[in-house]
Amino acid sequence: MTTPRELLEYLTENYSAFREPMLLEIGIHTQIKSAVGDVFTEKVIRKVLGKYTNSAAYNSAVVQNLDWDLRRVNLDGSSGSLVSDASKRHHIGKFLRALERKEKKEDVSHYAEWREQAIEWLAEQEAQEP
Numbered sequence: 594m595t596t597p598r599e600l601l602e603y604l605t606e607n608y609s610a611f612r613e614p615m616l617l618e619i620g621i622h623t624q625i626k627s628a629v630g631d632v633f634t635e636k637v638i639r640k641v642l643g644k645y646t647n648s649a650a651y652n653s654a655v656v657q658n659l660d661w662d663l664r665r666v667n668l669d670g671s672s673g674s675l676v677s678d679a680s681k682r683h684h685i686g687k688f689l690r691a692l693e694r695k696e697k698k699e700d701v702s703h704y705a706e707w708r709e710q711a712i713e714w715l716a717e718q719e720a721q722e723p
Contacts, residue, residue, distance in 0.1 A: 597641045600633050604641070609670045614654040616684070617646065618665040618673035628668060649695055649704060652688035655681055656707040659714045682718065685711045 604611040622638050645651055665673035695701050
């Protein structure tokens, strides 16, 4: 087990944080490294996390929970740090960019409501800024 695909399969099978899109705790790569030991390199871990955390599905977890106090999740499924509004804006931007990339290849209409919700939330945030 040394490829990014094998690591993602392993994480999905063994950790609830990867089964459903949930915002991962900052620095989770160190938790993963501790969990997998030397089976996977740091490079493979970072590659998997980069691809995973830039996906529309992952970042949609923020959009689905904009009106709530959203917490990140640790590898073991325990609650992590609170997500700030600045971080929410960051993830919404990643979500919208991921949708732009994805819609060139496939139908993304199932994300339409979340896209609308994300754009409305960003507009509200901008209107509140001094």
